Amino acid sequence: MTVLSLPDIASQTTRLTSTLNWVGMEGITLPVQLGTRSVTAKLDAGVSLDEAKARGIHMSRLYLALAPLEEAPLTLSTVKEILRAFLTSQEGLSKQAHLNVEGELPLKREALISPLAGWKSYPFTLRCQLTPDGFQAELGLTVGYSSTCPCSAALARQLIQQAFEEDFSEIPLTKSAVAAWLGSEEGILATPHSQRSFVECSLRLAKGENDELPIADWLESSIDRIEAALGTALQTAVKRIDEQAFALANGQNLMFCEDAARRVDKALRQAPEVTGFQLKVVHAESLHAHNAVACSEWNW
Template structure:
């Protein structure tokens, strides 16, 4: 059959990204406790398109993905991107994989077990000589306002917030480790199930540990600074304010290689 995509193109326009977006697909990702965890990811896959080709072969993205979806880890992502790059005659291949990741947690007093959902993301990019790989995780937390606590005679406003940690590292960092960094920096973690004794504990614990979004961002940054595996990071904290018609936000980025 005629290969229309490979027909020559005389418009001389280089396209940085062509590919597929928003593909929902079952994948298996690494899990610190159980080895692997099955989940459903939203996947974007791209290559660059040389000026001489009219289009790329979209079906080959999924063909390559089929061979690697059962083990999403840094080594296999690198192999997948190189295969994609070569098969599509591209200079650069990129993949973005976002998925829900579930961790079994115990309530703080009753010890009731329940799964908490975190949104995780893997970004990989591969050229002939350079491979870039970053992991991200969105961690729901509880923040209690230090200012509200200071000025109020009764209580203080508190709300859910989310911490996004994006990290590039020289060795494997588990999602669970980044989750722990975020939760330990908050007024309190959040839980899927809480009995009354747990609710009392979480409420009082948050009151004893008030945090601005700025506090959370700095606390997470300190933990990442102390982790020698981390080469680069970006921390974003967004609080869904309970008494304001806006969200509060803080962000910190650091390239540890440049600061050495």
């Protein structure tokens, strides 16, 4: 039987001659190596179409060029080589290559006091592009935390103070009586409102000597820095002693969204691996039906 050559329709010319900024595939499922772990990620792979007469690109070649991500830890160096392979595979059709990697980094986190530990996942997106002007890399990251409103804390303290004055107006003030009152529901009759909150940030990564650093290390370093700045990281497995320590941490870190944004801003400016950033802090309020938001940026 005669084997016929298969038609390559993408190599044909088109009557509608114009260039395109981005052509490729979105939502590619691929296991990606993050440090010592393999996680399922979604990838967007694309190139520019700069040859106006070309009907299309060879998309399957982009897909095949992603194979190294399955075999070695994700690094900027690996991504850069993949982007170069994108451009080479298109035989001069493209001048720019793009790759986005979206997934979640699982980290095991210890409880505040007890020996318990549990897993948390941190959503991230690595956005990279290679253009005639060079290689650019941005890391998107979401970190959750707890925030307690300073205003509601002050109002709760005022109510407790008023109740104290009323309850002890005619009762002898003794240490044991005050201690018993503070430990009763009648004494602590008001509590400040807290909410689960989160930081969304895009980090411009320092390149060069850090290109071989696993992206998992970039992520963990940034997460640790943000959580330390806020002081109220979300917990996993806890005992009552951890829950009490968490309540103490919230009481010692009363934060409006503006306070949280300033804390994270300061922490990221001091990160040697970050050359610029955009950040948004969101407090999903338990008092209101809307969110409180604060944003900041540096060298963006």
